[in-house]
Structures are given as C-alpha cells and as structure tokens.
Amino acid sequence: MNDKQRTVSRKEHSLSRDKLKALEELQALDLQIRELTLQAEKHPQRLKVIESEKASAKGVLDGIRGRLADNERARRQQQELLGVEKDKVRKWESRLSELKTPREYAALARELEIAKKTNTNAEGEINRLAAEYEDLKKQATAAEGVLAEKDTVLSREGTEIKAILDGIQAQMKVLEESRGKATGAVERSLLSKYERIRKQRGGIAVVGVVRGTCKGCQMNIPPQMANTLRTATEIMSCPSCNRFIYNADPIEVPATA
Numbered sequence: 001m002n003d004k005q006r007t008v009s010r011k012e013h014s015l016s017r018d019k020l021k022a023l024e025e026l027q028a029l030d031l032q033i034r035e036l037t038l039q040a041e042k043h044p045q046r047l048k049v050i051e052s053e054k055a056s057a058k059g060v061l062d063g064i065r066g067r068l069a070d071n072e073r074a075r076r077q078q079q080e081l082l083g084v085e086k087d088k089v090r091k092w093e094s095r096l097s098e099l100k101t102p103r104e105y106a107a108l109a110r111e112l113e114i115a116k117k118t119n120t121n122a123e124g125e126i127n128r129l130a131a132e133y134e135d136l137k138k139q140a141t142a143a144e145g146v147l148a149e150k151d152t153v154l155s156r157e158g159t160e161i162k163a164i165l166d167g168i169q170a171q172m173k174v175l176e177e178s179r180g181k182a183t184g185a186v187e188r189s190l191l192s193k194y195e196r197i198r199k200q201r202g203g204i205a206v207v208g209v210v211r212g213t214c215k216g217c218q219m220n221i222p223p224q225m226a227n228t229l230r231t232a233t234e235i236m237s238c239p240s241c242n243r244f245i246y247n248a249d250p251i252e253v254p255a256t257a
C-alpha cells in the first residue's frame with residue numbers, strides 16, 4: 001500500500017466511522033424514546049390498580065348495605081308477626097273467662113301458650129337483629145371511610161399521573177424531533193437495516209467489539225475480521241448477532257517505567 005492509498009483508506013475508514021456515529025446517535029435517541037414509552041405505560045397501570053382497589057372497596061360497602069337492608073326487612077317482619085300474635089293473645093285471654101267447659105279452657109290455654117312462645121321468640125329475634133344492625137352500621141361506616149380514602153388517593157394520583165404524562169409527552173416531542181434529524185443523517189439502506197436489527201435485538205443495533213468480542217452478543221468474531229474492523233472502510237456486521245459493529249478496543253497506554 002503506498003502513501004496515497006493509505007490516505008484514501010484512512011479517509012474512507014473515518015467516513016464509515018461517521019456513518020456509524022450517526023447510527024449510534026439514532027440508537028441513543030431510540031433507547032430514550034423506548035424508556036419514556038415504558039414509563040408512560042407504567043403510570044396508567046398504577047392508576048388501574050388504584051381504580052380496582054376502589055371498586056373492591058365499593059363492593060365491600062355495597063355488600064354491607066345489602067345486609068343492612070336485609071336486616072331491616074327481617075326486623076319489620078318480626079315486628080309485624082309480634083303485633084299479630086300479641087293481638088291474638090289479648091283476644092284469647094279475654095275469651096278465657098267466657099269458656100264453659102274445662103276441655104275448651106284447656107285447649108285455648110294451650111293455644112295461648114304457643115302464641116306466647118312465638119312472641120318470646122320474635123322478641124329474641126328482634127333483639128338479635130337490632131344488635132346485628134348496630135354492628136353492620138359500624139362496618140358500613142368503616143367501609144365508607146375506606147372508599148373515601150381510595151377516592152382521595154385516586155384523584156390525587158390521577159392529577160399527579162396526568163402531570164407526569166404531560167411531562168413525558170413534552171420530552172417525547174423533543175426526542176421525536178431529534179430523531180427526525182438523526183434519521184436524516186443516516187443512509188436510507190442503512191436505516192432500514194438498523195430498524196430491522198433494532199426490532200430483532202432488543203433495541204440495540206450498533207455495538208462495539210472489544211478485544212475480538214462483540215459486546216452485543218458476547219461472541220468472539222474471527223480474528224481476521226477483528227483486524228479488518230480496525231481499519232474497515234465499510235460498515236461491518238457481527239456474524240453471530242448481525243448487529244453493526246465497530247472497533248472499541250481500549251487505547252493502550254504505554255506502561256511507564
């Protein structure tokens with residue numbers, strides 16, 4: 001290789017480095033865009049979690065309110081029953097004195113006994129329902145508190161998340177503009193290959209090769225290829241992962257004596 005050839009080759013090498021630089025800049029932007037997109041997705045998910053917590057708090061409260069309504073209905077029924085039976089007892093008691101035979105008296109006395117027992121049971125049930133009602137009321141108050149708290153959290157987080165999303169959107173706009181400029185600096189054919197690799201390889205399409213190892217897939221590239229890469233005039237690809245590669249050997253600092 002004569003001097004002229006060497007100069008041309010160096011120039012071409014630096015041209016191919018420039019192309020890679022443009023790709024790397026694009027890659028850096030794409031990674032930031034991907035990170036922002038992930039963040040943007042994460043926040044509404046958090047909101048969904050709080051919304052579902054609120055829905056289950058509402059479910060608990062509705063359940064307690066349903067039981068309160070059942071309790072009130074049952075109490076009304078027992079009170080009506082009690083009223084009817086008490087009337088019966090009063091009527092029968094006044095009739096007892098009019099009865100002629102001991103047999104008739106005994107029969108009515110037995111009926112009275114049963115009616116009084118029914119009343120005692122109804123009173124017991126009413127007391128039990130009243131106690132249950134008090135307990136359910138307390139549960140309802142607690143459940144209302146939980147629901148109100150979830151509501152507060154939801155509206156607070158909703159405002160926060162909206163602010164965050166607005167911020168992300170603004171950042172995204174800037175990044176998209178930069179990306180538009182960055183893609184303009186990349187050759188069309190390279191760009192489409194870059195997009196393809198990026199999608200297949202987790203967003204990383206341009207990687208360095210350090211001491212013969214591709215930093216994208218950690219595989220060694222053939223030594224001859226590693227040599228060529230140091231002065232390459234064309235953009236090269238890793239034979240294992242197909243990513244664009246460039247030489248990234250650390251600059252050897254001569255050992256000082």
Ligand SMILES: [Zn+2]
Pocket residue numbers: 214215216217218219238239240241242243
């Ligand atoms: Zn590789």
